[in-house]
Amino acid sequence: MDAKEITLDKLDAKRFIEDEAREIGKAVGSGLAVNALSGGVDSSTVTLLGHMALGGRLKTYFIDNGIMRDGEPQKVAAIFGKLGVKVEVVDARKQFFDALKGITGPEEKREAITQTFYRDVFGRLVRESGAKHLLQGTILTDVDETVAGIKRQHNVFMQLGIDPEKAFGYRILEPLVRLRKPAVREVAKALGLPKEVYARPPFPGPALAARVIGEVTPERVEVVRKATAIVEEELAGSKAFQYMAILHGDRVTGMRGGRREFGLQVEVRCWDSSDARVASPTRLPFEKLEGLAGRITGEVPGVVSVTYNITKKPPSTIEAV
Numbered sequence: 060m061d062a063k064e065i066t067l068d069k070l071d072a073k074r075f076i077e078d079e080a081r082e083i084g085k086a087v088g089s090g091l092a093v094n095a096l097s098g099g100v101d102s103s104t105v106t107l108l109g110h111m112a113l114g115g116r117l118k119t120y121f122i123d124n125g126i127m128r129d130g131e132p133q134k135v136a137a138i139f140g141k142l143g144v145k146v147e148v149v150d151a152r153k154q155f156f157d158a159l160k161g162i163t164g165p166e167e168k169r170e171a172i173t174q175t176f177y178r179d180v181f182g183r184l185v186r187e188s189g190a191k192h193l194l195q196g197t198i199l200t201d202v203d204e205t206v207a208g209i210k211r212q213h214n215v216f217m218q219l220g221i222d223p224e225k226a227f228g229y230r231i232l233e234p235l236v237r238l239r240k241p242a243v244r245e246v247a248k249a250l251g252l253p254k255e256v257y258a259r260p261p262f263p264g265p266a267l268a269a270r271v272i273g274e275v276t277p278e279r280v281e282v283v284r285k286a287t288a289i290v291e292e293e294l295a296g297s298k299a300f301q302y303m304a305i306l307h308g309d310r311v312t313g314m315r316g317g318r319r320e321f322g323l324q325v326e327v328r329c330w331d332s333s334d335a336r337v338a339s340p341t342r343l344p345f346e347k348l349e350g351l352a353g354r355i356t357g358e359v360p361g362v363v364s365v366t367y368n369i370t371k372k373p374p375s376t377i378e379a380v
């Protein structure tokens with residue numbers, strides 16, 4: 060695989076689409092392929108490329124892992140339904156929460172999600188469907204950060220010397236692996252994806268688990284899910300690269316109704332960046348920050364403290380886990 064970058068200024072989106080669709084067709088031959096759609100720009104782009112190349116021989120799944128944002132499975136299935144792509148929602152919530160039980164280390168959490176996704180959930184789907192290939196939306200930044208040992212991105216194998224065929228029983232195709240985010244958005248646009256998809260802020264594969272420090276339980280995910288909905292609603296017009304809410308692992312003393320409450324802490328992050336390799340905190344107006352604090356402490360049960368991250372990447376990373 061040639062992982063040489065195709066930069067935005069060198070990208071001819073139409074030609075890229077034709078070339079990659081042809082490559083997918085060649086690799087899969089007369090067989091079947093599967094892919095997981097999360098609704099993010101990378102997996103959405105791969106889904107449409109794959110359908111161009113394979114039509115009905117590509118089966119697209121949305122894996123409901125229990126750590127997605129509010130209403131996401133239904134939203135994503137509806138968008139793709141309109142594009143004529145059938146998406147099967149697979150309820151794997153229990154499998155993921157069982158795998159995450161008792162785990163607090165960031166890399167261990169990422170590994171538990173990776174194994175549940177690729178070995179357990181997709182292993183079964185591939186066996187049942189008879190597919191030999193999995194199409195996925197790994198991009199160059201995912202590979203760089205994993206290979207550099209910064210973060211184990213959930214979707215990187217070959218570049219770490221892991222053969223997916225031996226480990227999971229299927230081959231992985233990565234048509235976007237030479238692109239970074241801005242180039243993927245161009246391809247998504249050229250494929251005819253709607254703006255709500257091609258302009259969507261990035262969202263990590265490990266989903267809200269990347270934003271829960273400490274153990275990932277259904278209850279703790281629910282806290283971060285509610286806070287995320289508020290942050291996304293409030294910052295939608297900010298033009299920032301990405302924004303998020305993070306649940307901290309430790310508690311702090313607060314007060315509510317004149318009584319002491321040893322409560323939860325949520326951290327808000329909002330990033331200016333072009334491709335996620337380096338990033339700076341957005342200089343949000345203080346009134347906006349106060350509004351966020353008011354809504355999160357008022358609407359998310361148990362939260363008594365809201366902070367705003369003012370660190371650049373590096374040394375921070377964009378996600379907390």
Ligand code: XMP
Pocket residue numbers: 201204210211212213214261262263264265269301335372375376377378379
């Ligand atoms: P970090 O936190 O490493 O994030 O600064 C860089 C960009 O990548 C996204 N991200 C991921 N994307 N799988 C993905 O597909 C992952 O495991 C993953 N972890 C982080 C993150 O949201 C940011 O845009």
